Amino acid sequence: MLARTFTHALVGLESRRVEVEAHLQNGLPAFAIVGLADRACQEAKERVRSGIASAELQWPGHRITVNLAPADLRKEGSGFDLPIALAVLAASRQVPLGALAGHAAVGELALDGRLRPVPGTLVAAEGARRGGARRLVCAAESGPEVLLAGVEPVPVRHLAEAVAYFRGERDPPPVEAPPGDVAVAVPDLADVRGQERARRALEIAAAGAHNLLLAGPPGIGKTMLARRLPGILPRLDDEEALEVTRIHSVAGLLPQGGGLLRTPPFRAPHHTASTAAVIGGGPHPRPGEASLAHRGVLLLDELPEFPRPVLEALRQPLEDGTVAVARVGGRVVFPARFQLVGTMNMCPCGARGDPAAQCTCSPQRLDRYRERLSRALLDRFDLVVALPRPRAGELGGAAGEASAAVRERVVAARARAGDDLARTTDADALLTRAVERLPLSGRGHARVARVARTIAALAAAPHVAPEHVAEALAYRSPTELAVA
Amino acid sequence: MSELALAVFAAARDVHAAPRETRSRQYEQFAASFDDRAYVDELSQRGFRWLARSDPAFPPLLGAIHDPPPGLFLRGAADTRVLAAPSVAVVGARSCADYGAHVARGLARGLAAAGVVVVSGLARGVDGWAHRGALDAGGTTVAVLGCGIDRDYPRAHARLAAEVAAAGLVVSEYPPGVAPAPWRFPARNRIVAGLARATVVVEARERSGALITADLALEEGRDVLAVPGEITSALSRGTNALLRLGATVVTGPEDVLEVLGIAPRPNEDNGGPAPGSPAAAALAALADGAATADEIARNARLDPAATAAALVELELAGVVTSQGGVYRR
Secondary structure, three states: OEEEEEEEEEEOOEEEEEEEEEEEEOOOOEEEEEOOEOHHHHOHHHHHHHHHHHOOOOOOOOEEEEEEEOOOOOEOOOOOHHHHHHHHHHHOOOOOHHHHOOEEEOOEEOOOOEEEOOOOHHHHHHHHHHOOOOEEEEEHHHHHHHHHOOOEEEEEOEHHHHHHHHOOOOOOOOOOOOOOOOOOOOOOHHHOEOOHHHHHHHHHHHHHOOOEEEEOOOOOOHHHHHHOHHHHOOOOOHHHHHHHHHHHHHOOOOOOOOOOOOOOOEEOOOOOOOHHHHHEEOOOOEEOHHHHOOOOEEEEOOHHHOOHHHHHHOHHHHHHOEEEEEEOOEEEEEEOOOEEEEEEOOOOOOOOOOOOOOOOOOHHHHHHHHHOOOHHHHOOOOEEEEOOOOOHHHHHOOEOOOHHHHHHHHHHHHHHOOOOOOEOHHHHHHHHHHHHHOOOOHHHHHHHHHHHHHHHHHOOOOOEOHHHHHHHHHOOOOHHHHOO | OOHHHHHHHHHHHOOOOOHHHHHOHHHHHHHHHOOHHHHHHHHHHOOEEEEEOOOOOOOHHHHOOOOOOOEEEEEOOOOHHHHOOOEEEEEOOOOOOHHHHHHHHHHHHHHHHOOOEEEEOOOOOHHHHHHHHHHHOOOOEEEEOOOOOOOOOOHHHHHHHHHHHHHOEEEEOOOOOOOOOOOHHHHHHHHHHHHOOEEEEOOOOOOOHHHHHHHHHHHOOOEEEEOOOOOOOHHHHHHHHHHHOOOEEOOOHHHHHHHHOOOOOOOOOOOOOOOOOHHHHHHHHOOOOOEEHHHHHHHHOOOHHHHHHHHHHHHHOOOOEEEOOEEEO
């Protein structure tokens, strides 16, 4: 007696169709799963057996072999529980064989037969759509995700519900309305008092998708400012939102009952995070922080404290917006087009830039601190803002402009970014003079030119005028960082 | 006696090139086999020159000190006459504060603009900023090394050394290949003090190298000037002690020029930013001392964008400097 169901296994951010075959033979009762199943997948045996018993169904007293095909693909995770259970039930004729046609299934079984959601259901559902399945049987919590992929979900709470559905005892649940967008609370810029220069730099960074480095003594609000960047970025369009939602689904970070993630994501890994955690990796490659920040903001707080290998590994995604993880089982590419925001102190003791404190760093220590950031990495920051400690009086000032108002300007500037803004002759002359006078590298020249174009777009100017270049020059590496 | 032979001999034996070294037998053996001309040829192939003390071009001020070097190795394009031109040593702490960096740069800029050669030791901190200030003004500056003429020490100042060599001279009493050693820096300081008509100490802790330079200058009867600093700062303790002992107070390049008897050049013809412009407003907001960009914006009633543009304009004009986000005029 043979039956088969279909499911979709995650490979990076893609999915591959997996055929789950269950064969019942006469012989001593046994249960074997073959087809490169990993440990979590092998443990499905126990969950499936208990789940079927809890659903008051019969565990067949046969020799049961479950094959996961293609056999050369490594299967990982607990999402195979439901398709295995359904295949076994169909093979023992407890579920009509024909009823499974056009369906795929994904989900983890609890010992009491309840169904639990698994990471990456969105990707599995997209695979199901491409594989020709009309409906995907999944945990009730995963319904909205499946709907996003354009597949009709059959959300079930319990294995018994799924069986009832296939036996035709229960109507398929009505198609829900597409889920709304996930509401993400982003702190507002109105909370920031003073710091006008930093706010301005943040706006330019948002308008031009420039990487931003904030340098200043501890406790002046560098991190606070950086956390407010997603709030002034344009909301994600459909395609971007689906990309981001997919990555978060695979990482199991999608909030329950959620829909599309429209707010640019914000990720802030700690500096003790490993390279694999930041870039992505693991034996079964998973997206790292860089990919979770795709289309959003990656904040590296205390940038020089990050180990050099992590920072160097970030150069690939900064260059081409993707992360490639090569493993024995193949190569996986994750998207990672994020906006990088770094913060750092001006010196290891943190007193530089603080008029109330005296720096006690020796020149050698200072050099070592700065050497941790390679030139190549510093060159990726279009905007570098030195934030000295504000005097106490400033903090009592009025609340700043709200994020929504700033975002309107950012959106307008992005719409103009396509326009070909040329520099006027005067602006060109100023840039040339600046390169001669200030410590600016060749790349520095290009950086300033880029930022000046964004400033002109923000100002809705027809050309890049000298004042735009001049302002862009104010956000270059402070001399302390540039003097090698 | 060949001065060059003495310089090379002393460097090879890691001793100070004092005249008494020539009385040893080893020196006689060394000098007998030493070929001056071949050595000078080799030097010039590597882009270095040798200026012996007996050379009429040797700076007379340096020749007059108690313990002059046998000669100087030179690197750079400038004529040896710059060594005899009116010059001022600007020295100070290596780990200087933003204040010291700013003052050193500003003083050197003003002195160089008035045609004075700025002498310093290419060290980190005040020394480096003094060289930079002179270069900013398009002036001439001389860096005295405490290691072989072919070395750039500290390494971080390699690029600065190249710029100094292009606009002035890098000099050392040590031939190529000599590694920096702690005892060579006080020896280097006597050349810094010896070359200059006056020595300005910008920021110095107690018992620092800059104070050694000042002491050497005093011993040779040169003028010693000091920049006053905050009485609570350890970085000002050395300079404030010098002032108490009677050093001349420096509040600007004019004070130094007055000591040298050089009339300051009348203010530059461009006369700063046009009145009423954002740059003028930003500059006025800096009248009370250092300020952050946000403070300037508030005082000058400018928006952050205009402030940033105005401050860059002033920086490029050399009117203000910025460090760590703090602007000073």
